[in-house]
Amino acid sequence: MLKLFKIEVRKYRGLPVLRLLVASMVISLLFASMQIFDPKTVADLANQVKLYQVWDAVALVKIIIQPVILASLVSLAVQLENRHKMWKVLTSSGEDYKSIYTVKFCYIFGVYSVMQILEILAITGLIKMRGYTASIPIGRVVLYCLSILAISGVIMLIHYILSLKWSNQLISLSLAVLASLVSIIMIFISKTVMYVIPYTWYSFLMASQPQSKGDGFVYHILDFDYYPLIASLVLALVLYQAGKHVKIGD
Structure with a gap:
């Protein structure tokens, strides 16, 4: 397994994996910054709602761009083997498909996780730099981060399986674009339906809720x-096990 992992790391040299993740981080930071630097008064900086709205902005941008970013990452990972029929070469050389499947997913998800944690730390740094006196319980921030990772893991597994099943990567990427659009619409239409669409689960992390009062x-x-968080962990386990039995598409 360790040998496969070292080989996997070398395969990504020259691929735009890091550029994709950095682009995703920059977009999230831009959305977060609009909220972070919006407060104009000391009272605003002490307002806990303003602080929660920073993280709500991050959750919103995840709904919009994350499916496409994650689908692109796994598409790149699978295409590495599809180009020269490397799945057959690897399995015929004695490597087990399940081991290759596991190493490939763990590597790409691991790289994504590192970038996601760096993003959270960068946002936290910007909040401190702006001088917010309000605070959010550290436990809630940790749960927020874990939930983003778990939801992203589910979405990544969905597109990983699609990319393995069909060699035409446009199928997975098209579904990602469609899922983003549907998710945005569902936020305004039906919360009940959102419970069964993993792509919308980021919205459940949005903490500030407006209520009409006067004008x-x-x-x-x-x-x-x-x-x-709970649904993602359960579904991720199911999808991960199901992916081990996927027949590689031609």
């Missing part, structure tokens, strides 16, 4: 929703 809105902080 304006009053924002309330919702309790942390554990559903996306």
Whole structure:
């Protein structure tokens, strides 16, 4: 397994994996920064709702771009083997498909996870730099980060399986684009339907909820929703095991 992992690392030299992840991080930081630097007064910086809205902005941008980014990452990973029929070469040389499947997913998800953690740390740094006096319990921030990783893991597994099943990577990428559009629409239409669409689960991490009052809105902080974290862990386990039995597409 270690030998396969070392080989996997070398395969990605020259591929735009890092550029994709950096682009995703930059977009998230831009959305977050618009919220971070929006407060104009000391009272705003002490307002906990303003701080939660920073993380809500990050969750929103995940719905918009994350499916395409994740689908692109796994597409690149699978194409490495598809180009020269390397799946057959590897298995005929004595390597087990399940081991290759595991190493490939663990590597690409690991790289993504590192970048996601760096993104969270960068946003936290910007918040500190702006001088917010409000704070969010560290436990909630950790759960928020773990939930993003878990949801992204599910989406990555969905597209990993699609990329393995069909060699035409446009199938997986097209579904990712469609899923992003549907997810945005579902936020405004039906929360019930959102429970069964993993692509929308990032929205459950949005904590500030507006409530109409007079001529304006009053924002309330919702309790942390554990559903996306628990559902993602369960579904990820199911998908991961199912992927081990996928017949590689031609």
